[in-house]
Amino acid sequence: VSILQFPSGHPTFGHDRPMTATPRQRARAQAIEDIKRIAKQQLALEGGAAVSLRAIARELGIVSSAVYRYVPSRDDLLTMLIIDAHNALADAVEAAEAGQPRHDLAARWHSIGHAVRDWALAWPAEYALIHGTPIPGYQGPTTRPGDPATRVPALLLALLADVEKVAPSNPLPRPLGPHLTTLRDALALPIGDDVLARGHLVWSALFGLVSFELRGRAQEHVAHFDHQLGRLAVVLGL
Amino acid sequence: VSILQFPSGHPTFGHDRPMTATPRQRARAQAIEDIKRIAKQQLALEGGAAVSLRAIARELGIVSSAVYRYVPSRDDLLTMLIIDAHNALADAVEAAEAGQPRHDLAARWHSIGHAVRDWALAWPAEYALIHGTPIPGYQGPTTRPGDPATRVPALLLALLADVEKVAPSNPLPRPLGPHLTTLRDALALPIGDDVLARGHLVWSALFGLVSFELRGRAQEHVAHFDHQLGRLAVVLGL
DNA sequence: TGTACATCAGTGAACGCGCGTTCACTGATGTAC
DNA sequence: TGTACATCAGTGAACGCGCGTTCACTGATGTAC
Numbered sequence: 001v002s003i004l005q006f007p008s009g010h011p012t013f014g015h016d017r018p019m020t021a022t023p024r025q026r027a028r029a030q031a032i033e034d035i036k037r038i039a040k041q042q043l044a045l046e047g048g049a050a051v052s053l054r055a056i057a058r059e060l061g062i063v064s065s066a067v068y069r070y071v072p073s074r075d076d077l078l079t080m081l082i083i084d085a086h087n088a089l090a091d092a093v094e095a096a097e098a099g100q101p102r103h104d105l106a107a108r109w110h111s112i113g114h115a116v117r118d119w120a121l122a123w124p125a126e127y128a129l130i131h132g133t134p135i136p137g138y139q140g141p142t143t144r145p146g147d148p149a150t151r152v153p154a155l156l157l158a159l160l161a162d163v164e165k166v167a168p169s170n171p172l173p174r175p176l177g178p179h180l181t182t183l184r185d186a187l188a189l190p191i192g193d194d195v196l197a198r199g200h201l202v203w204s205a206l207f208g209l210v211s212f213e214l215r216g217r218a219q220e221h222v223a224h225f226d227h228q229l230g231r232l233a234v235v236l237g238l
Numbered sequence: 239v240s241i242l243q244f245p246s247g248h249p250t251f252g253h254d255r256p257m258t259a260t261p262r263q264r265a266r267a268q269a270i271e272d273i274k275r276i277a278k279q280q281l282a283l284e285g286g287a288a289v290s291l292r293a294i295a296r297e298l299g300i301v302s303s304a305v306y307r308y309v310p311s312r313d314d315l316l317t318m319l320i321i322d323a324h325n326a327l328a329d330a331v332e333a334a335e336a337g338q339p340r341h342d343l344a345a346r347w348h349s350i351g352h353a354v355r356d357w358a359l360a361w362p363a364e365y366a367l368i369h370g371t372p373i374p375g376y377q378g379p380t381t382r383p384g385d386p387a388t389r390v391p392a393l394l395l396a397l398l399a400d401v402e403k404v405a406p407s408n409p410l411p412r413p414l415g416p417h418l419t420t421l422r423d424a425l426a427l428p429i430g431d432d433v434l435a436r437g438h439l440v441w442s443a444l445f446g447l448v449s450f451e452l453r454g455r456a457q458e459h460v461a462h463f464d465h466q467l468g469r470l471a472v473v474l475g476l
Numbered sequence: 477t478g479t480a481c482a483t484c485a486g487t488g489a490a491c492g493c494g495c496g497t498t499c500a501c502t503g504a505t506g507t508a509c
Numbered sequence: 510t511g512t513a514c515a516t517c518a519g520t521g522a523a524c525g526c527g528c529g530t531t532c533a534c535t536g537a538t539g540t541a542c
Contacts (some may be wrong), residue, residue, distance in 0.1 A: 132371035208446025
């Protein structure tokens with residue numbers, strides 16, 4: 001059962017329209033927020049697999065079946081959490097990147113990198129939900145263009161398009177595989193294979209760095225991370 | 239209860255000494271192997287959280303309590319699987335790296351990278367067990383020098399020590415944090431801060447690339463991966 | 477080579493716990509006339 | 510403004526399933542004399 005098909009009479013499911021909201025609608029929105037809040041606590045404490053509707057009901061002082069008034073199923077709740085996490089991360093990264101001058105590509109790259117790291121360190125459970133091992137038994141929705149999951153990658157692709165203008169792609173010995181190119185071609189961005197491949201590398205490196213740091217395998221100072229971002233900027237051609 | 243404290247009368251727990259083994263010891267070793275084999279199947283199908291002693295017993299046609307003859311607890315079984323995975327990965331990487339001439343540092347780096355990737359693609363579940371999100375409710379043993387978990391990093395550190403000879407470290411604007419340096423200092427390896435930081439970066443990038451590829455976010459050809467390894471070799475100073 | 481004993485593998489039942497989900501229901505809150 | 514009705518939130522019980530772990534026990538296999 002998809003969230004969108006949830007047979008609720010209220011169109012405000014998952015969104016707030018506080019101006020036109022009746023008391024009942026506000027109570028309903030509040031209840032959904034409470035459920036999500038407790039679910040996120042469980043996420044932080046025990047991981048995504050431990051998110052349990054019964055435990056949420058217990059915490060809310062409600063009988064377990066009452067949760068189904070607000071959430072169609074456990075899988076849908078997890079989907080909501082994942083969407084929220086994607087949007088929260090994207091909000092943070094977009095805000096940081098928007099504060100940089102457009103022409104300063106290195107500054108934009110650094111701001112993206114730091115924003116991803118800062119958010120991941122602040123919300124490790126949400127980060128694991130997005131970039132960690134998939135939760136067993138849960139099959140998330142497939143990512144489509146325009147999804148919240150594509151907002152952060154879109155920032156990198158826009159940056160790559162600007163990199164292409166400053167430092168155009170060199171010819172590659174072999175053409176790229178289908179996966180990376182379809183992503184670029186779907187957005188019709190003017191990015192050469194070379195720059196695209198470099199982007200793939202620094203992107204992977206960024207998330208590798210953050211993941212290692214989250215596991216406590218390489219907790220270092222911000223200055224060190226910034227230094228590594230600088231090296232990756234060199235890889236990008238900046 | 240640690241594996242080492244498991245009160246089994248048999249010293250062959252977890253190891254095979256086939257020459258001096260009695261029939262009972264061989265049957266016992268075989269049973270442990272069967273348990274591990276089925277556990278690894280569960281790992282591959284449903285992830286580490288789904289490893290279940292009852293399901294294993296069911297598969298073996300045995301009552302659930304009988305499993306406790308061979309495995310002290312579920313946590314210990316998971317620990318055994320993790321140790322096996324570390325050793326299997328290290329076997330593969332060490333074999334690949336040993337086939338390269340010592341003086342060809344780039345070839346050694348490429349062999350390590352490809353071996354990690356090949357093994358991860360061949361054994362995705364075991365890879366997730368090692369480098370994925372930790373299993374909820376399971377606290378693995380802390381890594382100590384000489385552990386199976388340190389074999390692969392040791393290969394990189396040895397390579398870095400050789401890189402230091404060829405392309406010595408430049409001074410860094412800031413000293414490194416404690417995490418990376420303690421690892422180097424524990425092994426008393428002659429590696430400068432600069433080379434160590436470069437090693438940290440390419441290491442993170444390698445696992446980032448592999449993790450992305452495993453999630454199906456960037457499945458590309460081997461040639462592309464090799465190309466990225468080449469770029470990382472440049473970062474290393476090769 | 478035979479016998480007494482110890483050690484082992486595996487059984488069956490049970491404890492106590494958790495989970496997602498359904499369903500008929502009681503009251504309270506809102507809405508239409 | 511008051512009343513009849515519809516919609517909602519939440520209850521309580523149940524279904525059916527899973528899990529790790531313990532414990533007293535039966536037979537079979539091994540070992541020591």
